[in-house]
Amino acid sequence: MKRRGSVLAAILPLLWLAVFFVLPFMLVAKLSLSDTALAVPPYVPQMDWDQGLKGMQAFIAALDSETYVRLAKDRLYLDAYLSSLRLAGIGTGLLLLIGYPVAYGISRCPPTLRLALVMAVILPFWTSFLIRIYAWIAILKPAGVLNTALHALGLPGIDILNTEAAVLLGLVYAYLPFMVLPLYAILERQDERLIEAAQDLGSTPLSAFWRITFPLSLPGAAAGALLCFIPMAGEFVIPDLLGGSETLMLGKVIWTEFFANRDWPAASAVAIVLLATLVIPILMFERQQKKVLS
Amino acid sequence: MREGPSAFNIASIVLGLAFLYAPIVILVAYSFNASRLVTVWGGFSMRWYVALFQDAQMLDAVWVTLRVGVLSATLATILGTLAAVALVRGGFRGRTLFAGGLYATLVMPEVILGLSLLLLFVSAGLPRGFWTVTLSHTTLTLAYATVVIQARLRTFDRRLEEAAQDLGCSPWKAFALVTLPVIAPAVAAAWMLAFTLSLDDLVIASFTSGPGATTLPMRLYSQVRLGVDPKINAVSTILIGLVATGVVAAYLIQQRTARRAALG
Numbered sequence: 001m002k003r004r005g006s007v008l009a010a011i012l013p014l015l016w017l018a019v020f021f022v023l024p025f026m027l028v029a030k031l032s033l034s035d036t037a038l039a040v041p042p043y044v045p046q047m048d049w050d051q052g053l054k055g056m057q058a059f060i061a062a063l064d065s066e067t068y069v070r071l072a073k074d075r076l077y078l079d080a081y082l083s084s085l086r087l088a089g090i091g092t093g094l095l096l097l098i099g100y101p102v103a104y105g106i107s108r109c110p111p112t113l114r115l116a117l118v119m120a121v122i123l124p125f126w127t128s129f130l131i132r133i134y135a136w137i138a139i140l141k142p143a144g145v146l147n148t149a150l151h152a153l154g155l156p157g158i159d160i161l162n163t164e165a166a167v168l169l170g171l172v173y174a175y176l177p178f179m180v181l182p183l184y185a186i187l188e189r190q191d192e193r194l195i196e197a198a199q200d201l202g203s204t205p206l207s208a209f210w211r212i213t214f215p216l217s218l219p220g221a222a223a224g225a226l227l228c229f230i231p232m233a234g235e236f237v238i239p240d241l242l243g244g245s246e247t248l249m250l251g252k253v254i255w256t257e258f259f260a261n262r263d264w265p266a267a268s269a270v271a272i273v274l275l276a277t278l279v280i281p282i283l284m285f286e287r288q289q290k291k292v293l294s
Numbered sequence: 295m296r297e298g299p300s301a302f303n304i305a306s307i308v309l310g311l312a313f314l315y316a317p318i319v320i321l322v323a324y325s326f327n328a329s330r331l332v333t334v335w336g337g338f339s340m341r342w343y344v345a346l347f348q349d350a351q352m353l354d355a356v357w358v359t360l361r362v363g364v365l366s367a368t369l370a371t372i373l374g375t376l377a378a379v380a381l382v383r384g385g386f387r388g389r390t391l392f393a394g395g396l397y398a399t400l401v402m403p404e405v406i407l408g409l410s411l412l413l414l415f416v417s418a419g420l421p422r423g424f425w426t427v428t429l430s431h432t433t434l435t436l437a438y439a440t441v442v443i444q445a446r447l448r449t450f451d452r453r454l455e456e457a458a459q460d461l462g463c464s465p466w467k468a469f470a471l472v473t474l475p476v477i478a479p480a481v482a483a484a485w486m487l488a489f490t491l492s493l494d495d496l497v498i499a500s501f502t503s504g505p506g507a508t509t510l511p512m513r514l515y516s517q518v519r520l521g522v523d524p525k526i527n528a529v530s531t532i533l534i535g536l537v538a539t540g541v542v543a544a545y546l547i548q549q550r551t552a553r554r555a556a557l558g
Contacts, residue, residue, distance in 0.1 A: 005465055010380035010392060013373045013436065017395045020433040024410030027417055041416050098313075101306035108299040109307075117307060119545055124314045126537045128494050130511050131530040134518050135317035138324070145320055176314060227401065234403020236497055241518065251405040258409060258501070268413070271406045278403070286397045290390075 025275075032268035033063040043264050067269040077270065080248035085277070087164065087239075087249065088232040091171035092225050098172060099179030099224065104213075106180075107187035118184065125177045133170055133241050140166055140242070162244025170238040175231075179224040186220030187213070219288065226285040230278055250274045318534060325527035342528040349525065355513040356529075359493055362424065362509060366431035367439075367488035373432070374439025374484055379469075381440070382447045396437040407434060408501030415502060422504030430502040431495060435488035442487060446480030447473075479548060486544065490537065 037044040045062035071077045106117045124132065139145045140161040147157035160166045190213060198208040236251035243249070250270055257267040299307075325343075329336025346352060381393055399407070411430045415422055450473060458468035474481075496511035503509065510529075517523050 006380045006384035009376040010384055010389075013377035013380065013396075013440075014388075014392060016373055016433070016436065017392070017399075020411065020414065020429065021395060021399060024414040027413040028406075028410045031413055098310070101302070102310035105299060105303035105306040105310075108303045110298070117311075119541070120311055121314065123538065123541055124318060126490050126541055127318065127534045128511065128514075128530065130494070130496050130514055130518070131321065131526070131533065132317055134514070134526065134530075135321040137518070139317060139320060173313065173317070176310070180310070230401040231403055234405050236403075236405050237515075251403055254405045254409060255497075264413075267409055271409050274403065275406060278401075282398055282401060285401055286394050289397055290393070 028268045028271055030063070031265055032067055032272045033065060034265050034268075035062075035064075035066060036263050036265055041264065042262050067265045071266065071269055071273075076248070077253065080250050080253045081273065081277075083164075083248050084233050084250040084274075087167060087171065087247075088229050088235075091168055091175070091232050092229045094168065094172050095175055095179040095228050096221060096225060099176055099183055100217075100221070102176075103180045103183035103187055103220075106184050107190075114188070118181070121177050121180050121184075129174060130237060133174065133237055136166070136170055136173065136242060137161065140169075161242065162246055164243065164247055166242040167239050167247050167249075170242045171232055171235065174238060175228040178227045182223040182227060183217065183220045186217050186223075190216055219291070223285070223288050226281055226288065230281050230285065233278060234274055321527055322531045322534065325524065325531040327524065327527075330524060342524040343532075346525045346528045346532075351508075352510075352513060352525070352529065355508050355510045358424065358507055359510040362428050362431060362499075362507075363489045363492040366428045366435060366492045367485050369428075369432040370435040370439045370488040371443075371481060371485045373436050374488075375443050375481060377436070377440040378443040378447050381444055383452075396440055399433065399437045400441070404434075404495070404497035408498040411498065412501040422502060423507040426502045426504070427499050427507055427509065430498050431492040434495065434498055435491045438491060439484035439488050442484040443477060443480050446477045450476055479551065483544065486540065493533075 031043060034043045034045065036042060045059050051058070102121070106114055106121075109117060137144075141147075142157070142159050142161070144161075147159075150157050160169075194212050194216075195205075195208050198212055199205070203211070234251045234254075235249060236255050239247045239249040239252050240255070243252075250273075254267045254270050254274075257263045257270065326338050326340070327334075327336055328339035328341065377392075377396065381389065381396075408430070411426075411433065412422075415426045420426055454476070455468045455472050458472045459465060463471065494511065495509075496515050499509045499512055500515075503512065514526055514529070517526055
C-alpha cells in the first residue's frame with residue numbers, strides 16, 4: 001500500500017528526467033556523430049521518418065566519428081581540455097586551503113553565532129553569480145579598484161585581468177560557499193569528547209587536530225572537492241569574463257563552437273568528451289551523497 | 295564543553311567573509327556614484343537608477359525573468375515534492391538510478407545541460423522562447439528542490455500520517471492534511487532556492503531562449519561584454535537588496551517557528 005503510493009509519486013519526476021535529461025544526452029551523442037551543414041538546423045543527416053525503416057538505415061549509415069577525428073587533430077581542443085582540468089584541479093586545491101580554516105573556524109563558534117555565520121556564507125550565493133563575477137572586472141582591471149588602492153599606498157599595480165590568475169580567483173570566489181558548507185557540516189557534527197580524550201592522554205591541541213579532527217573531516221573535504229571540481233571543469237562565465245581570449249576552457253569552447261561558429265556537431269563532441277571525463281567524479285559524488293544520507 | 299574560537303579561527307572567518315563580501319559592497323557603493331568611472335567617486339547620485347527605469351529593454355528582461363522564475367520554481371517544487379516522497383519512502387526498483395539521475399543534474403556543467411536541452415527542443419520542433427526556458431529551468435532546479443524537501447521529510451514522524459489514516463483519512467488526504475503542513479517550510483525554502491537559481495541562470499537560458507524571451511542575465515551579459523555600464527550596478531543593487539531581504543525574512547520566520555515549537 002505504502003509502496004504503491006511512493007511508486008506513483010515517482011512516476012512524474014521520473015518521466016521528467018527521462019524526457020528532459022536522459023533523452024537530450026542521447027541527442028548530443030547522436031549529433032556528435034553528425035556532420036555540419038549549411039542548413040536549418042545546421043547538421044546532416046536528418047532522420048527521414050516518412051521512409052520508415054529504410055530511412056533509419058540510411059540515417060545510421062551516415063553517422064561517423066569524423067568530428068572526433070577532426071577535434072583530436074586540432075591542438076586547440078587538447079589544450080582547452082588540459083587547461084580545463086588543470087584550472088579546475090588547482091582551483092579545488094585552493095578552495096580546500098581557503099575553505100577549511102573558514103569552516104573549522106565557524107564550527108568552533110558558539111551555536112547561535114554558528115547559524116548566523118553559515119547564513120553569511122550562503123547569502124552571497126543567493127545573489128547573482130554573473131553580477132558577482134562582473135564586480136571582479138571592476139576590481140581587477142588596470143585602472144580598477146585594486147590598482148587605485150595599491151597606487152594610493154605607493155605600491156606597484158598588478159595587471160591580472162584576462163589571465164589564468166584572474167580565472168582562478170573567480171573560481172575560488174564563486175565556489176567558496178560550496179566548499180565551506182560540506183566541510184562545516186561534518187566538522188560541526190564531530191564528537192568533542194574525542195578531542196578531550198586525546199588531550200587527557202597528553203596530546204597537544206595541534207596534534208589532536210591533525211590526528212583526530214582532520215582525518216575525520218576528510219569525507220566532507222571529498223564532498224566539497226567533488227561539488228566544486230565537476231562544475232568548474234565545465235565553467236563558462238568565469239573564464240569568459242575574467243580570462244579574456246588567453247584562457248581556454250571546455251565550457252567556453254562549447255559556447256564558441258555553438259554560438260560563434262555554428263558548428264553544432266563539434267560543440268556536441270566536446271560536450272561528450274567533457275562528460276566522459278566527468279563520469280567518474282560524478283559517480284564518486286553520488287556514492288558520497290548516498291553515504292551522507294543513509 | 296567546546297573551547298571558544300581561537301584568534302586564528304576568528305581571523306579565518308573574518309578574512310573569508312571579507313573576501314566574499316568585498317566585491318558586493320564595492321558594486322553597491324558604485325551604483326550610487328555620480329561618475330561613470332569606477333575609480334572616481336563623483337558624489338552620491340541616483341542617476342543610474344533613474345536611467346535604469348527608463349531602459350525599456352532592461353525592464354522587459356526583468357519581467358520575462360520573473361515569469362520564468364515563478365513558473366519554473368513552482369513546477370520544480372511540485373515535482374521535487376513528489377520525487378522526495380518517492381526517494382524517502384520508496385522501496386521500488388530503480389530508486390538508486392532515479393537518485394543518481396537527480397544528483398547528476400546537480401553537478402552537471404551548465405553548458406552541457408543547455409546544449410542538450412536545446413537539441414531536444416530543435417528535434418521536437420518546438421519554437422524556442424519563454425516556454426523552452428521555463429521547461430529547462432524546471433529541469434535545472436528540480437534536483438535542488440528535491441534535496442531540500444527530502445532532508446525535511448526524512449525527519450518527519452510517519453506515525454502521524456498513519457494515525458490520520460487509522461482515523462479514516464485516505465492516504466492522499468493524510469499526506470495533504472498532516473505531512474504537507476509539517477514540511478511546508480522546507481517546501482517554501484525549496485521554491486525560493488529554485489526561483490533564485492532560475493533568476494540567476496545565464497548559460498541554460500542563452501541556449502534555450504529565443505527571440506522575445508531575453509532574460510535579465512542574458513541582457514546583463516551582453517551589456518557587460520560591451521563595457522562597464524553603471525546601470526548594471528544599479529540593477530545588481532536592487533537584486534541584492536531584494537534577495538537579502540527575502541533570505542533574512544525567511545531566516546527570522548524560521549527562528550520564530552522553531553522557538554514557538556520549542557515552547558509548545
